[in-house]
Amino acid sequence: xxxxxxxxxxxxxxxxxTGYLVEHEEEADFRRWLExxxxxxxxxxxxxxxxxxxxxxxxxxxxxxxxxxxxxxxxLVVDMGETPIEDDExxx
Numbered sequence: 001x002x003x004x005x006x007x008x009x010x011x012x013x014x015x016x017x018t019g020y021l022v023e024h025e026e027e028a029d030f031r032r033w034l035e036x037x038x039x040x041x042x043x044x045x046x047x048x049x050x051x052x053x054x055x056x057x058x059x060x061x062x063x064x065x066x067x068x069x070x071x072x073x074x075x076l077v078v079d080m081g082e083t084p085i086e087d088d089e090x091x092x
Contacts, residue, residue, distance in 0.1 A: 018045070019077075020041070025075055026075075027073045027075075035062060038060075038065050039060050041065065042060040042064075043056070043060065045068075045069065046060075
């Protein structure tokens with residue numbers, strides 16, 4: 001798995017990055033995955049900023065995504081916590 005974060009949003013540097021875990025260990029595989037899934041990622045990011053989809057940017061192309069966001073590829077994520085990882089969206 002890898003983590004991917006955003007760091008630059010429409011030219012503004014953000015201090016709070018979002019990490020995404022995807023099932024690819026090679027950067028080239030991740031780039032192909034992003035090409036196929038960039039609209040979903042873009043909509044996720046837009047949903048964090050504006051809850052009304054009518055206000056979202058209409059051009060959600062791969063090119064525009066790269067203009068708005070910077071992705072950093074990391075092939076290793078280490079969990080240093082002592083508690084087990086839990087799915088907070090899983091049913092009780």
